Amino acid sequence: MEQQIKSIVIVGGGTAGWLTAAILAADHNVDQGQLLSPTALNITLVESPDVATIGVGEGTWPSMRHTLQHIGISETEFINSCDASFKQGSQFNNWCTNSADTYLHPFSLPVGIPDFNICPYWLPFLQQVSFADAVNAQARLSLAGLAPKQISTAEYSFINNYGYHLDAGKFSNLLQQHATSKLGVQHVKAHIAQIRNTVTGNIDAIITTDGRALHADLFIDCSGAASMLLGQHLAVPFIQQKQVLFNDSALAVQLPYPQADAAIASCTQSTAQPNGWVWDIGLQSRRGVGHVYSSAHCSDDQAEQQLRHYLQQSGAENTELLTLRKLSFNPGHYARCWQKNCVAIGMAAGFIEPLEASALALVEWSAKYVSAQLPLPNSLLSIAADRMNQAFNQHWQQIIEFLKLHYVLSKRRDHDYWHDHRESSSIPPRLQHLLQFWQHKVPSNQDITHSDVLFPAASYQYILYGMGFETQQSAPLKPSQQKKAQALFEENIKRVQQLAAALPPNRQLLDKIRQYGLPPI
Amino acid sequence: MTKHVLLNSIEHLDLKVITERGAEFGDNVWFTPTFPLEFRSVQAHYPIFFHKDASTGQFFSVAVFGFSHQENLFLHDDNWRGYYVPLTLRRQPFLIGKQVVREDGAEQTQTVIHLDIDSPRVSKEQGEALFLPLGGGSPYLDEVSNMLKTIHLGLQDNAAFVALLLEHKLLESFTLDIQLDDGSKHQMIGFYTINEDSLAALSTEVLGQLHAKGYLQAIYMLIASQANVRSLLKLKNQLNATAAC
Numbered sequence: 001m002e003q004q005i006k007s008i009v010i011v012g013g014g015t016a017g018w019l020t021a022a023i024l025a026a027d028h029n030v031d032q033g034q035l036l037s038p039t040a041l042n043i044t045l046v047e048s049p050d051v052a053t054i055g056v057g058e059g060t061w062p063s064m065r066h067t068l069q070h071i072g073i074s075e076t077e078f079i080n081s082c083d084a085s086f087k088q089g090s091q092f093n094n095w096c097t098n099s100a101d102t103y104l105h106p107f108s109l110p111v112g113i114p115d116f117n118i119c120p121y122w123l124p125f126l127q128q129v130s131f132a133d134a135v136n137a138q139a140r141l142s143l144a145g146l147a148p149k150q151i152s153t154a155e156y157s158f159i160n161n162y163g164y165h166l167d168a169g170k171f172s173n174l175l176q177q178h179a180t181s182k183l184g185v186q187h188v189k190a191h192i193a194q195i196r197n198t199v200t201g202n203i204d205a206i207i208t209t210d211g212r213a214l215h216a217d218l219f220i221d222c223s224g225a226a227s228m229l230l231g232q233h234l235a236v237p238f239i240q241q242k243q244v245l246f247n248d249s250a251l252a253v254q255l256p257y258p259q260a261d262a263a264i265a266s267c268t269q270s271t272a273q274p275n276g277w278v279w280d281i282g283l284q285s286r287r288g289v290g291h292v293y294s295s296a297h298c299s300d301d302q303a304e305q306q307l308r309h310y311l312q313q314s315g316a317e318n319t320e321l322l323t324l325r326k327l328s329f330n331p332g333h334y335a336r337c338w339q340k341n342c343v344a345i346g347m348a349a350g351f352i353e354p355l356e357a358s359a360l361a362l363v364e365w366s367a368k369y370v371s372a373q374l375p376l377p378n379s380l381l382s383i384a385a386d387r388m389n390q391a392f393n394q395h396w397q398q399i400i401e402f403l404k405l406h407y408v409l410s411k412r413r414d415h416d417y418w419h420d421h422r423e424s425s426s427i428p429p430r431l432q433h434l435l436q437f438w439q440h441k442v443p444s445n446q447d448i449t450h451s452d453v454l455f456p457a458a459s460y461q462y463i464l465y466g467m468g469f470e471t472q473q474s475a476p477l478k479p480s481q482q483k484k485a486q487a488l489f490e491e492n493i494k495r496v497q498q499l500a501a502a503l504p505p506n507r508q509l510l511d512k513i514r515q516y517g518l519p520p521i
Numbered sequence: 522m523t524k525h526v527l528l529n530s531i532e533h534l535d536l537k538v539i540t541e542r543g544a545e546f547g548d549n550v551w552f553t554p555t556f557p558l559e560f561r562s563v564q565a566h567y568p569i570f571f572h573k574d575a576s577t578g579q580f581f582s583v584a585v586f587g588f589s590h591q592e593n594l595f596l597h598d599d600n601w602r603g604y605y606v607p608l609t610l611r612r613q614p615f616l617i618g619k620q621v622v623r624e625d626g627a628e629q630t631q632t633v634i635h636l637d638i639d640s641p642r643v644s645k646e647q648g649e650a651l652f653l654p655l656g657g658g659s660p661y662l663d664e665v666s667n668m669l670k671t672i673h674l675g676l677q678d679n680a681a682f683v684a685l686l687l688e689h690k691l692l693e694s695f696t697l698d699i700q701l702d703d704g705s706k707h708q709m710i711g712f713y714t715i716n717e718d719s720l721a722a723l724s725t726e727v728l729g730q731l732h733a734k735g736y737l738q739a740i741y742m743l744i745a746s747q748a749n750v751r752s753l754l755k756l757k758n759q760l761n762a763t764a765a766c
Contacts, residue, residue, distance in 0.1 A: 152578040519687075
């Protein structure tokens with residue numbers, strides 16, 4: 001029989017590495033919670049004992065619910081051990097005009113999806129009700145601080161769709177403990193001294209400083225921004241995107257709540273600044289806040305001042321005592337994520353910026369994609385690589401365009417940063433074309449040319465109409481469809497009223513989960 | 522409204538408790554919690570299912586008396602058709618409370634009897650006396666005390682029972698579709714029962730474990746109790762027929 005790719009070495013033990021290890025192992029080595037013997041894949045994760053993980057990236061998409069359930073972690077255990085809370089979307093403040101404007105990009109799709117695109121039927125009412133409020137219950141309920149489910153709702157089930165806010169360090173520890181104790185993943189703590197090639201240019205082994213050689217058929221680079229295998233060793237070219245999305249620096253801080261029982265926000269707060277934006281994420285025991293900005297437009301000192309100002313405005317006390325952590329990144333991605341017998345996952349493959357928190361979602365997608373190819377006959381290696389690289393590039397293109405959309409639609413005039421974002425030379429041509437189309441037609445899934453998308457048409461609708469984009473609908477509305485839309489709008493109003501009475505506040509539910517746990521069914 | 526107070530022989534010396542059954546005493550309930558220790562008596566008359574407590578998400582075993590909120594088909598005049606009345610209803614208006622006491626310098630939690638002083642069952646004129654005229658608890662109060670102890674242990678045991686059922690994936694939700702003689706259709710949702718496929722697939726090791734705790738018997742009594750849905754239907758049809766006359 002032809003040689004199969006079935007031994008894997010993962011380099012790097014952050015969230016990306018452990019999540020990848022757990023997904024691969026759960027897919028191939030476990031049946032109904034029991035480790036198979038022998039296992040189909042041999043998975044080893046090697047990490048340096050003293051390299052700190054970056055530890056931001058504290059927001060997930062709803063896809064993480066399915067991922068965690070699939071790898072066999074109980075939601076109660078996850079929520080309790082990762083300081084996690086429920087995330088129901090992102091709220092954007094001051095992005096449109098810097099005059100206390102706000103809108104929500106919720107995780108729930110508009111009512112009527114997938115059979116009916118309700119968006120055109122909302123347009124006539126845009127003066128009366130915001131798009132997000134009109135088309136789903138989550139907007140009003142999550143902004144009221146209500147949880148997406150009840151204590152009697154089973155683990156990973158929901159009333160309103162949700163992902164999580166979590167402590168990335170604790171999450172990585174939980175995944176490690178689960179992957180090594182339940183999923184049979186081998187854990188090697190060692191520094192990497194050298195990467196050895198075969199004669200064909202594939203990676204043969206990772207040589208550690210203590211003299212071990214870790215052989216594998218496939219190497220997965222989860223080494224973070226260092227991109228040790230894909231970028232450094234295999235020298236795959238890096239495609240910078242700073243000319244489109246300018247942010248390259250961040251100042252991050254963790255701070256306690258003013259009182260132990262303070263409300264926990266159920267959406268990521270994203271507040272625009274003169275030269276960037278501030279994220280604000282509510283975990284169970286603390287907030288994680290950071291200012292991400294363009295170093296070409298703003299000094300670190302200015303950025304720090306603006307962050308401290310934001311913290312004071314948000315009610316934090318003694319902000320001068322808080323220690324800020326500076327992070328720098330080069331927005332962009334590698335030309336390929338799969339080269340030879342090496343796949344990069346996570347920041348090792350690229351990173352643009354934290355807006356819309358797509359980093360972990362892309363890790364989940366990448367790990368699942370690779371997993372679906374395994375075990376792989378050696379002869380198909382380069383075909384699998386080509387296919388993944390194509391999908392990978394489509395994802396980056398979409399991420400870049402979708403993130404850029406947030407900036408292009410802004411009407412802020414206060415600083416060059418915002419003007420520069422609207423310079424047509426900085427806007428990808430495809431996005432420019434789409435924006436022209438959307439002046440006549442609301443976004444539909446036909447606008448998205450590939451399957452397996454990260455952002456569906458609904459996401460574009462939430463952003464466009466949240467930011468006051470004007471579509472002069474050219475097609476007439478059919479009366480029967482208008483009636484259908486009207487019924488859905490009314491149903492949604494009723495749903496908001498019912499759920500407002502039935503859903504507990506975010507913190508109350510998290511406290512109850514600590515006390516009772518969520519029922520498994 | 523309810524108002525729970527610690528029972529004591531000074532303030533409550535003259536109180537009596539009405540033990541008849543009736544909607545006016547709050548017996549018009551759809552279902553009431555039960556537990557494996559009581560299954561043998563309960564399964565003779567009522568279907569036993571599982572239901573989640575809305576405020577904790579925990580599963581309770583429940584004896585079911587009807588098909589909808591406030592429907593108890595067994596309430597008939599004031600005699601409950603002479604059937605066994607589950608302890609969690611019979612204990613009304615008493616409930617078990619916890620009290621922290623200091624004993625030899627150490628804090629200890631002990632269980633005490635609480636009384637819902639606002640319950641329509643509490644009276645000064647009629648019913649069972651709580652205390653003897655010359656002091657000391659009445660035989661009725663002794664019975665209440667025993668009942669509360671049994672419930673306390675029973676609910677603890679039920680929690681262990683449920684945990685094992687969940688561990689071995691023996692619970693599943695179900696939807697009960699019924700059609701009455703008048704042709705109307707009803708659906709009952711929100712209840713759980715034993716997954717018989719999982720039960721059939723259990724290893725002898727797990728079966729032995731369930732048996733040793735008495736839970737295997739409880740599981741089969743639960744399954745057998747489902748036949749009582751038929752008697753609920755019969756009562757419901759009778760009720761509808763009487764109402765139509």
